[in-house]
Amino acid sequence: MYAALWRILPGPWWVRVVILLALAAAVLYALFWFVFPWVSTIVDPQDVTVS
Amino acid sequence: MLGELLITLGVVALLFVAWQLWIGDWIIGAENDAVGKSLSQQWATTAPTPTASASPSASGAAPADPTTPVVTADPVVMAQPGNGQVFAVMHIPRFGPNYAVRMAGGVTRPKTLDPIGIGHYPGTAMPGDTGNMAVAAHRTTFGKPFNLIGTLHVGDAIVMETPQGWYTYRFRTLEYVKPDAVEVLLPVPQQVGVAADGKYLTMTSCSPMYSKAERIVAYSSFESFTPRAAGAPASLDPVS
Numbered sequence: 045m046y047a048a049l050w051r052i053l054p055g056p057w058w059v060r061v062v063i064l065l066a067l068a069a070a071v072l073y074a075l076f077w078f079v080f081p082w083v084s085t086i087v088d089p090q091d092v093t094v095s
Numbered sequence: 096m097l098g099e100l101l102i103t104l105g106v107v108a109l110l111f112v113a114w115q116l117w118i119g120d121w122i123i124g125a126e127n128d129a130v131g132k133s134l135s136q137q138w139a140t141t142a143p144t145p146t147a148s149a150s151p152s153a154s155g156a157a158p159a160d161p162t163t164p165v166v167t168a169d170p171v172v173m174a175q176p177g178n179g180q181v182f183a184v185m186h187i188p189r190f191g192p193n194y195a196v197r198m199a200g201g202v203t204r205p206k207t208l209d210p211i212g213i214g215h216y217p218g219t220a221m222p223g224d225t226g227n228m229a230v231a232a233h234r235t236t237f238g239k240p241f242n243l244i245g246t247l248h249v250g251d252a253i254v255m256e257t258p259q260g261w262y263t264y265r266f267r268t269l270e271y272v273k274p275d276a277v278e279v280l281l282p283v284p285q286q287v288g289v290a291a292d293g294k295y296l297t298m299t300s301c302s303p304m305y306s307k308a309e310r311i312v313a314y315s316s317f318e319s320f321t322p323r324a325a326g327a328p329a330s331l332d333p334v335s
Contacts, residue, residue, distance in 0.1 A: 045096055045099045045100060045103075046099055072110075075107070075110060075111075075114070076114055076118060076119070076122065077122070080110075080111055080114045080115070080119060081119065081123075083111065084115060084119065084236060084237070085204070085205070085209055090233070090234075090235065090236070090301045090305065090306065090307050091274065091301060091307040092202075092208065092231045092232060092233055092234065092241070092299060092300045092301045092310070093202045093214075093216070093231045093299060093310075094272065094274060094275065094276050094277050094279055094280065094299055094310055094312075095274070095275070095277060
């Protein structure tokens with residue numbers, strides 16, 4: 045999977061590394077700001093009120 | 096191929112744990128404080144101009160000046176907020192100088208506790224009102240507004256800022272109860288059948304942290320109301 049990704053990226057090795065770092069940053073941003081907050085509303089096992 | 100996929104999933108799962116325990120609270124906590132602070136500044140700029148009834152210290156005097164007389168007035172009691180409707184910003188100097196978390200009506204997670212911060216138990220007293228005002232917030236995750244509730248010292252200020260001014264309560268004591276202990280919400284906490292005899296604040300959160308086994312409860316009592324025109328009260332000063 046990652047070998048295939050490396051092959052389809054254009055340019056010399058250092059351009060590919062830069063592209064990969066940008067991709068990783070984009071994935072982390074999506075996870076931290078959108079995906080994980082949404083997952084957290086579903087799985088979070090806590091309760092702060094009395095009832 | 097499959098191996099790489101599984102490793103990736105494992106890394107994402109570990110990232111989620113790190114996000115849930117630390118990273119998410121840095122992000123959401125900072126966002127909550129920033130939103131609360133901007134709301135507070137917005138109220139400051141739209142506040143009514145000082146009136147004659149607003150005391151001698153209303154203009155110029157620094158609120159922290161110990162010689163400045165404490166300005167108090169009869170508290171303005173707000174109407175009950177709607178579910179998810181923001182009505183105040185809570186400041187607790189013990190929780191840090193930047194602590195500014197919005198308070199809204201209702202204590203459901205989807206409407207108030209997850210997206211906004213501190214929830215007000217419907218039907219309990221409003222700030223400055225006779226009886227018991229009860230609020231709840233997360234102690235872990237979602238910016239963890241009440242994370243440091245167990246570190247409050249007796250006498251610590253808990254200040255609620257509204258467009259009208261600042262309501263200062265002073266922390267009195269902690270209690271640990273079972274999740275069904277609704278008596279902590281009574282007009283006089285834990286006193287069944289007793290009519291309201293004072294102005295109390297009850298804060299509930301989860302205990303132990305990351306658990307739903309018990310609840311931690313912090314009780315405070317009302318000290319004073321400072322009208323907007325009198326400037327920020329000394330109870331907002333940093334504590335050591």
